[in-house]
Each structure stands twice: as C-alpha cells, then as structure tokens.
Amino acid sequence: MDFPASMSMEEAFALAEAEAKLNAALQESKARFEQAVLPNRLNEDWRFGRPHKYATALAELLQSDTHTQGEANVQHGGDAAVRLTAEDEDLRQTELLMPTIGSDALLGLHLERFGSGYALYIEENTAEPIHIHYSTAGLYTPSTFIMVAPGVKAEVVEHHEGLGEDAGMFVTRNIQVAEGAELKISLSSNNMARYMCITNIQNMGGAVKHLTRHEGHAWAREETVAETYTEGSDTRLFSANSLSGDNILDQHTRQIHHVGGATSDLLYKNVLDDKSTAIFAGNIYVAPGAHRTDAYQSNRNMLLSEKATVNSLPGLEILADKVRCSHGSASAPMDEEQLFYLLSRGIPQYEAQKLVARGFMDDVLARFNGEA
C-alpha cells in the first residue's frame, strides 16, 4: 500500500488498519456467498414468503439470462450523479458487504450482473429533488448508491417502472448519510411480474426519511436494513401500499442500533383488496451497550376483501439498557363508524370506502412530508 508523503504515521496506521478491517470483512462476505443457499422453507426470513415459488423463479431467471435489460435515467442530478459501470470496484465492494434479510444467495447472483444504475455523491444541498428512473420490459438488475456529505440537505425521488407483462427488476440500494446531513428519499415501484429491492441505510449521525410505495406487482419483496452507527442519528422508515388482484407484497425490515442515543421509527401501512397478500416482518435490534435507544415500529393493515390475507411479524430484540422500544401491529377491516359518518353525509358506499382507505394511507405520506 502506498501512502502520500503528507500523511502522518498515525494516519497511515489508521488507514492500514481500516484497510485490514475491510479486507477481513470482504473475506467474511465472500464466505457468506459461498455458504449461501437459495431461500427455502426452513429459512425464517422467508416464512410465509413461499420461497420455493418466488425466490427460486427469480434465481433461475437471473442465472439463465445474464444480460442487462433496462433503462437508467437521472434528472436534476448535476455533478452529483455518476452512471455506474462494471469497473466501479469500490461500489461493488459496498454491495458485496451489504446485509440482506435471508437473501444472501440472491444478492450473490445480483453481484454477478453488477454494473448498471446510478451513484449519487451529494455534496451540496439539492435545489430540486434528484430523480432516478429505472424501467424495463425484461429483467433488469440496477444498483443505486447514495452518499450524502456532512451537513448537506438532499431530496431524492426514485422510480422503478415495469413496462410489460413480464417485466422484472431486482434492485440493490446503498444509502449512506453523514453527520448532520438530511436525506428525504422516496421510492415508488410499479407494474412488474416480479420485483425485489434490497436496501441498506447507514446513518452516521444524520436524519433520514425513507418511503417506499409498491403498486401493481404480482410479486414484490422489499428488504430494508436501517443501521445506526452514530449517536444522534434519526432514521424514519415509511411505506404505504395498496394491493389488489393477486398481488403479493413481502416486506422485511430491520432497525439495527449499533450505538446508543439514537432514534428509529417505522410506519408501514397496507390496504388490501381482492385476493392480495401482505407479509410484514420487522425487527428492531438494540445491540449490547446501545443504551438510551428510542426505537418504534408500527404495522397497520386495512383488509377490504374476504379473500385478502395479512401476515404480520413485528419483532424486538433488546440487549441494552435505558431503552424505549415498542411495536404495534393491527389488522382490521375498515372502521364502520368512519364509513357510516361519510355515508350519512350522502357520499356513496364505493366513494366513501375509497376515501377512508385513502385517508388511512395519506397519513403515512403526511408523516413522511413532515405534515403530521
């Protein structure tokens, strides 16, 4: 390893140590992919997720058709946006190290197709939200990297779009937010036969608001791991989804508090119609010594049809002291009283239901937008 002449001994040692750590982590990570098996029924993280059907099918597609098929565009990116290439070794390593929730083997397959998508190095406040847009009619596997520099305020809007009956997308997203930075990021995805999105948020003392909205996918799986590395970090995760037809939405979240004195909050809401199915498996992990953590998690589901199904697994693992943690899960039909109130004002049944369901979801958007 070469060190610049200007570097002090201490700095050189620190750099060497950091490099050694990274190498060890990379080794470990490689071992992880070698050991990884495709999701199966015994995998706790795929409970209710029917891995034999969906994970296996996705894996087969990834292996049989290794061509990138999709479009990546960016708007208002300015200097911050850089198109990703297969030669981007640093970012490949970031993806190599990212955690999954039971999908290491699938991530391994994604890595083999690494090299499309966008990286955003945001070093100045964004005047307008930066838009990232991925679309496909085939099978597309882009990666998104977002780094927000200390003290910078940024807003990003990401859109993943399916363009045909058989469209499929498998996206990985790595988001790093530095001390004092603020990031507001929304992701909407729609209309795919299969959609999978693995996100890792690393909060180093900033404020992050993250919203996902998935609509019109036959099958969609979201894995979001939000890690807190620095005291004072504030991470807020939101999701609002309307499911209909045979839609299956399988969402997994982890709020990991490595250090104390930080906050995380999660609100995931679904409205389910027809024969749709929602799975929410969330977990708050407060590591030993991460004292004075505040972490909350709430999953709310509104069931509109007798054929709709909800599986909710809100988990907590608390290994520290002076922690304030709670979770709640509620799954219920539309509130009759609310509906009655609207009907009594002359609004027809169908419209009234739509309004109530919309109010249920709008609450999430209002919170994401800081209006509630």
Add this chain to the structure above:
Amino acid sequence: MDETPFQMDTRGAFSFPENHKYDAGFGLTEETIDYICDVKGEPDWLRQFRKEALRKFNEMPMPTHWAPAEISGVDFESFRYYLSHGATPSRSWEEVPDDMKRTFERLGVPEQERAFLAGVDAQYDSETAYTNMREELTKKGVIFVNSTEGLKEYEHIFRPWFGKVIPVGDNKFSALNHAAFSGGSFIYVPKGVKLAQPLQAYFRINSESMGQFERTLIIADEGAELMYMEGCTAPQYDSATLHSGVVELVALKGAKIQYVTVQNWSTNVYNLVIQRGLAMEDAEIRWIDCNLGSGLTMKYPAVVLQGPRAKGEVVSISLAHSGQLQDTGARMIHAAPHTTSNIVAKSISIGEGRASYRGEVNVLKGMKGCKNNTECDALLINATSRTDTYPAITVNGNASAVQHEASVSQVDEEMLFYMQQRGLTRAQAMSLAVNGFINDLVKEFPMEYSVELRRLIDLEMEDSIG
C-alpha cells in the same frame, strides 16, 4: 416459617437417593419402549403406536421457525427415559413409599389437599405416586386418574381424543412424548358438572439425568367447568434433565377449563412442553402460566377455537435470571367464526437473563367476526438483561380484527427514588416495582399461588440487587 402452604423454591432443592425398581437406562430405542410397555402392562396397539411415534421422532428435524437456537443443546442420548417404583399409584398417602411421601410432605402437597383441593395427582420421576379425589366427585362421575390407568380403565373415553389435539407428527417433541409418555393426568368431567375446587397435579423430578414425559388429557363435557393446577420442582444437578410433557384439553360445547401452571424447575432442566386446548362452541379455555424456573423453557400454550363463539385466553408471567432463557408465549388459532382470544404476557429479565415472547395468532380463511388482542410487556432490570418479542400474526379476510402491542421498559429511576425517599431500600423498592408490574396478572392466579409468587419474586430481587 410455614405460613404459606406453597414452598416451591428452596423447598424443592433437595433430593433423596434413588431407589427405583425399574430403570430403562439412557437413550430412547425400540427396546426402551418395549421395557416401558412391559412394566406398564400396555396393550399391543399402544406398543405399536409408541414405536411409530419413535420412528417419526427420529425422522423429524428440530423446529426452526418456532424455536430459539439454544434448543440445539438438547442431547437426547443423555437422558434416562423411564424410572419408577411401579406403575400403580396409591390412593392413600400411607401406602406411598417413604422417601416419596417425605418429598411431597416437604413440598406441602398433602396439606394443600386437605385445605382446598378437590383432588391431587403427585408424580415422582416417571410414574404417579399418589392420586386421589374427593368422594363426592367420584359419585358425580368425575374421573381423575393417571394417564396409564386412564388408557386401561377408560379407553373408550381416552382413546378417541388421545393425540387428536396434539398429533404425533405435530413436531419433534410431540413425537417424543407420544413415544415415551408416562404419568400425567386423565380427567373427565361429565355434562354440566362444575367443580368448585381445583384439581392439582404435582410433578417432581428426583433423579439425575431424568427425562419426564407426562401426558395429560382433560375433557370437560358439555357445560362442565373445572380448574386444574400444576406445580413442578426438581433438585439441581450438574447434568441436564429433560421435561417434555404434552397436555391436551378438550372443552366441549359451553364448557370451561382453566389450567394453571407454576413452573419452578431447577436450572439444569430443559422444559419443553406442548400445551394445546380445543374449544368447541361457546366453550372457554384459559391458560394461566407462570415460568420462574428451568434453564431453557419453550412453552406456548395454545387454544384452537374450533366452535363458534369460543373463547381463548393466555395469561403469562415469566422471569429469567442469569443462565435462564424463558421462551414463552401463546398461540391462538381462530378456526370458527365469532371466536375471541386474548393474550397478556409480561416478562422480567434480571442479570444476564433472557425472556422471549413468541406468539402466533391465526385467523383462518373464511372466518368472520374473530377478535384477538395481544399485549406483551417486558421489563429489563439490568444493563445485561435481554428481551425479545417474536409474534406472527395472520389474518384472512375483512371481517376480523387483530391487534398486537408490545413494549419494553426499565424500572423508572424516579420511581425508585420516590420509594427510597419513603425509607425503602433499593432492593425493596425494586421488588415492589416488579410486583407492581405484574400485579394485574398475579391476581389471575388462585390466592395460594399468588401469595407464593410474590414471595418468590421478592427472593429473586433480593438475590440480584440486595
């Protein structure tokens, strides 16, 4: 010293030298099963049934979705699967062998029987040493015997329900119990008979490396009502002991069953128990469960709500100190419309103790008007304590409502200061705070148990803080 009738902590920490006539040795094989069947004089169908269960047990993997990783520490070869003095229980304490009698006397069992119980079943290692019930209940047609006797004398009632609530292949431990079961109670309460006083079982493990596999079946016929209580103790040994019981409850139309457990095994015991009740139309099943002892407990009392308007409830308290994992919870399966269930679980983790709540609420397809409410609250006493919550909720359809809330908290420092300012020591203040935390649940236990529970918690607090 003996003001309270129940002394289940320090009083359980003794043992008598082994004096068994029958010992099947270590490990579970077809020969072990033959040995058990021979001693018990069991019919051929049961021998075949046990062997079939053994095959299933050997084939099945350890549970994964529904278990903590610590369960992999169980070594099935290291236990002794049958130890007894003989398979016929005594009807009077005079006939009970001396060391067994002295054991149960020290645990206060005969005293309680005289004071407030309708009947007692006292198990010592693999077999029941004593079963008796008040005369008037026999006249009303109530049956209260051990499982061996139940299968022999009342096969026509026992067999149709045997293994129906918890099938052999339900999981590995269910298969294990079906293969090796011995002891436990068989209870039948006829139509409309309501027991004013509780029936009690007492499970005692005396010998080292013991595996205790009691099997309990309780049937409450239409409109019948009963309360059953069980207590458990064992002396501390260096080697592990396995307790893997199966309890099946059947509450027929309009019947009510309350099942109370106060588990205070020593910490070398693996307590892996399956408890499940079937509640038919308008029936009600309540599990009132308190886990204080054992090294690893896995126990999730379940109610299958099989008939319309059936009700299920689990009230659960667990306390985990250093070296203990209390993996407890509840399961509610809504298999009929307009069924309701309620789960209230509170846990306390002390020192390096770990308490986990694991639960399942499932509203099956096509159900209407089902309701569940679940509340889990965890209290962490020290910085090294751990708590987890792992609920799994499934709701089908738009005509049922399920709600789950969980919280984790510590004892508030301001509250401790307030109490100390009134002159209580920190340990006393902590003890009061912890008792206050579970107070609403302790009230659900019969008086005699709740007094003892509070005393045990006081002792626990003094040890960990005082």
Add this chain to the structure above:
Amino acid sequence: MSLIIKNLCARVKDGADILNGIDLEIPTGEVHAIMGPNGSGKSTLSKVLCGHPDYEVTGGSVTMDGQDLLAMSVDERSRAGLFLAFQYPVEVPGVSNANFMRAAMQARLPKGEDVDAVAFYKQLRGHMKELGMDTKFTARAVNEGFSGGEKKRNDILQMMMLQPSYAILDETDSGLDVDALRIVSEGVNAMRAPFRSFIVITHYKRLLDYIRPDVVHVLSKGKIVKTGGFELVDHIEAHGFDFLKNTEA
C-alpha cells in the same frame, strides 16, 4: 437539634452547577420558607438533601441532628427522619397505597417486628379522613391516575403516617385549588410540633398565609441571598423578585 447546611455546592451529574454555597440552619420546631424565582435552585436543594442520583454534591456539608446526611443513602436519610413532599409525586403502577405505606413503615421497625395491621389501617383511615380522601384510595396504586391535587394530598398523607422530624414541602401548593390548599395546610399545621421542622418551598404567598413560617429565605442563583421574617413574603408578593438585581450589584 437542627438541620445545618454549610456552604453546600451541587451540580447536575456531569453538568451545570446549580447550588453555589448554601448556608442554612433550621432548628427543630421551626418552619422555614424558601422562596425564589424559577431556576434559582429550590427544587434542586430539596432533591440534593434527599440524595437524588441525578445530582452530585461538589462541596459543603449537611448535618441532621448531628448525623452526616450526605454520607447516607436515600432510604437511610428517610428512615433517619427526613421527608420530601414531591413537587411531582411519582406514580407506582400496580403497588397499592396501603401496601406501599405498610412497606415504608415496616422498613422503620427493628428486624422481627411487624406492623400491627389493625392499628395501621385505623391510623391510615384517620389521616385520610383529615385530608378529605376517599378510603378507596387505600386499594388504588400509588398516585396512578390521581389528579394533581390527589397526588399532593397523598404525599401529605404519607408524611402524616411516617411522622418525620424534618419535612420538605416542595411547591406543595401548585396544582391545588383553594379548598384543597386549605385542607392540606390544616394537615400540615396539625403536625407542627416542637420536635419537628418544616422547609416550605414555594413561589407564592397564598400557601404561607396558611402555613405561617418563622423564617423566610430567598434563594437566587443557588445561594441564599436574603433572610428575614414574614415581611419579606409581603414584599415579594408586591414587587416580585426584582429587588434581587439590586442585591447582586
């Protein structure tokens, strides 16, 4: 016999200094009022005297009837005769008022002796009647779901039961309506005795009209800046704490 505070300095643990050399002597049998503007350190003084873990003493001494108060734990101070009626009494869920009081009284008895249950309940009910409290409060959890005024009364009830030698009333008047203020004050006055002292911390004259102090102190920025008689109370009522600015100059 007296409570003697000498040059007491204290701060929030790892934080700002709050008490900057308090000197006070409260002889037994007297009632002392401590007044002062917000943030002057009144409540901190009461918490430090009782040993609240959020504060650390950085200098000075406190003796209570010759005993070194600062060397004692929170509960030892209480058992030695020090009582604090809290500005915000704390809720203790699940623990009934009666059980709590009984435990506190039990803690004062020598080993082997038990609180006489009959006498205890008689005494408890008697004091509750004096304070106009419904007897159903015995079975309710300590302060849980009580109104502000009910909590204050409950603290005074505890004082009556525990019969301390030195009682600190920390803004006991806040949150009390006129009737409750009168009842609580009557309860306190009934306890005035040659062998008992009170430190009454308050913003307002209205409490001191009921509980007439022998000596009045004014606390500012963590120090006693003025000591006098009741005329000081009248002065503050009329002119506020503005005069402090002159004394500092």
